[in-house]
Amino acid sequence: MVKTLVFGQVREDIIEENTLGVLNKLTEISGISEVIVALFGHQIKDEWISELGKHGASRVVSVKAPELEVYLSRPYVKAMLEVIEKTEPKLVIAAGTVYGEDLIPRLAVHHGVSCAQRINDITIVGDELHFHTPVRDDQAMKVTRIEGAIKFATSRSGAFFVNENPTGGSPNVESFDVSFSEEDMLVKHIEIKKAERTVNLKDAKVIVAGGRGVGGKEQFQIIRELAEILGGEIGATRACTDVHWIEETYEIGQTGQSVSPDIYIAAGISGAPQHVSGIKAKTLIAINTDEGAAIFNFADYGIVGDLHVILPILKQKLQG
Amino acid sequence: MKIIVFIEQIVSTQVKLKGVDYFDSSRVSEDDLVINPSSKNALEGALKLKDQLGAEVTAVCVRGLKPNKALREAIAMGCTDAIEIADETIYTDDPLLLAKIYVETLGQIGEFDLVFLGVEEQSTGSYAIGAMLSEKLGLPSVLYAEEIEVIDSGYKVGHVLEGGRKIVAMPSKGVISCSDSQYFTPRYTSMRGILTAKRAEIPKWTAADLGLSSSVVGKEAASLIEVSFSNIVLEKESYIIKEGEPEEKVENLLAKLKEDEIKLGA
Secondary structure (H helix, E strand, O other): OOOEEEOOOOOEEEEEHHHHHHHHHHHHHOOHHHHHHEEOOOOOOOOOOOHHOOOOOOOOEEEEEEHHHHHHHHHHHHHHHHHHHHOOOOEEEEEHHHHHHHHHHHHHHHHOOOEEEOOOEEEEEEEEEEEEEEOOOOOEEEEEOOOOOOOEEEEEEOOOOOOOOOOOHHHHHHHHEOOHHHHHHEEEEEEEOOOOOOOOOOOOEEEEOOOHHOOOOOHHHHHHHHHHHOOOOOOOOHHHHHHOOOOOOHOOOOOOOOOOOEEEEEEOOOOOHHHHHOOOOOOOEEEEEEOOOOHHHOOOEEEEEHHHHHHHHHHHHHHH | OOEEEEEEEEOOOOOOOHHHHHHHHOOOHHHHEEEEEHHHHHHHHHHHHHHHHOOOOOOEEEEEOHHHHHHHHHHHOOOOOOEEEEEOOOOOOOOOHHHEEEEEEEEOOOOEEEEEOOEEEOOEOOEEEEEEHHHOOOOOEEEEEEEEEOOOOOEEEEEEEEEEEEEEEEEEEEEEEEOOOOOOOOOOOHEEEEHHHHHHHEEEEEEEEEOOOOHHOOHHHHHEEEEEEEEEEOOOEEEOOOOOHHHHHHHHHHHHHHOOOOOOOO
């Protein structure tokens, strides 16, 4: 039986949804004996613990310290290594956020082993844990196992669904102290610049989204016009918001908003996992000049062609 | 000031090989081999500091079928020099082994200030190497960097974060992995750079030169073991329109959506 330790992550004052997805996944796997969550911060809120319990955590181990207010590699690695020592898990897993991807490989190094990353499934075969990772734009599946007493892994963003009606109970809670030195705080937090989220794309039924292929700020106009005709919203990849072609509130994907529209039109979007992981559309329509673009692997319908030619025609036909 | 950039050579994603075939080296030619775009972001990060602070930038390539080609391009972009690590006994599909090789390479190079890497090792889909390397070196690091500003105590680095960007300060010695941001958009090679690259002597180091045996960095030392590798069979049928004039393609799409009773509007 596999005792599992999950790195508990909080985003915008609630438990981060991919962490809840990981918990739900673990509860589905027979062979996982106990799910422990490590929760760090300056303050630990009761509602976070309760939420973790509902989604399957049987035990929450918390470490409170001012040094843990914001994720920084060294103090978090130190705290997590102590939790591992105290809880003796066989599997340590984190949702594959920026923090999760930073933490897990470091913990693995301290245990002299490698780690599996961005997995979208875990299976138990005999006594072995198998980690499933989609690679090459989701065209191939690599299954790996890890040597060593403790296995380390991160999940792929959006890989595991969050149970909307979780039925778990109240977890046992324990807390302990970890002390930090100046050496642990060599990288110093300055500030977090939150992306402005003035538009909520979560409930949008239709989204017309643009990627690098749009080519510039002015060229986004056709995306806006088509979205308006369809009564939908616009969206974009991080590549577009980073260069300010469009406001960052419209970013969709791992570091932006997660969306689940009926129709998602992806124009000039290559289909990088970081973007696609944020989309759960009933129908995805892709328009891209590159026939080999990964987005066509995810698309239900598609046109191989230049969006600047195709979208104006589509707009005209829809208006006509 | 000395900066080391670890780069990776990959098969271009423009090569139309599907699934597992993409990883079959017998199917690709030298023309298909390019520097991993993520490694190019790292080269740009280092070269920006070279422009600003006069740093010496050394590119190192361990992963790739023809690392020499990638390294000449790195020099053509502006790197001062380059080192090729080539040895058939080295197994680089396990990020921990790759980190070990990088650590020994740095030991052999001697003094350095910063290490730059791309965020992703594309040929393995691994994002672990930056974190593993900094942990093994015991150096501070910032991963998923989006921009770097030189400050008195070292660097102010903005990095990718879900829902925004985080700004941290790091000391002048450390590890930085670079993301695909506007700041790290790679420069083109210059004519002068190409000529310099042509003439450059690129030393080739083996595992033995680094004091490493295959029991330490060979396949038998791997802790991440491949159980299987197979193509993903898509369950859904995609309707992708490739042929015809643009207008025909749009009409074709709209007709198919109608046939499938898919309503395009909200």
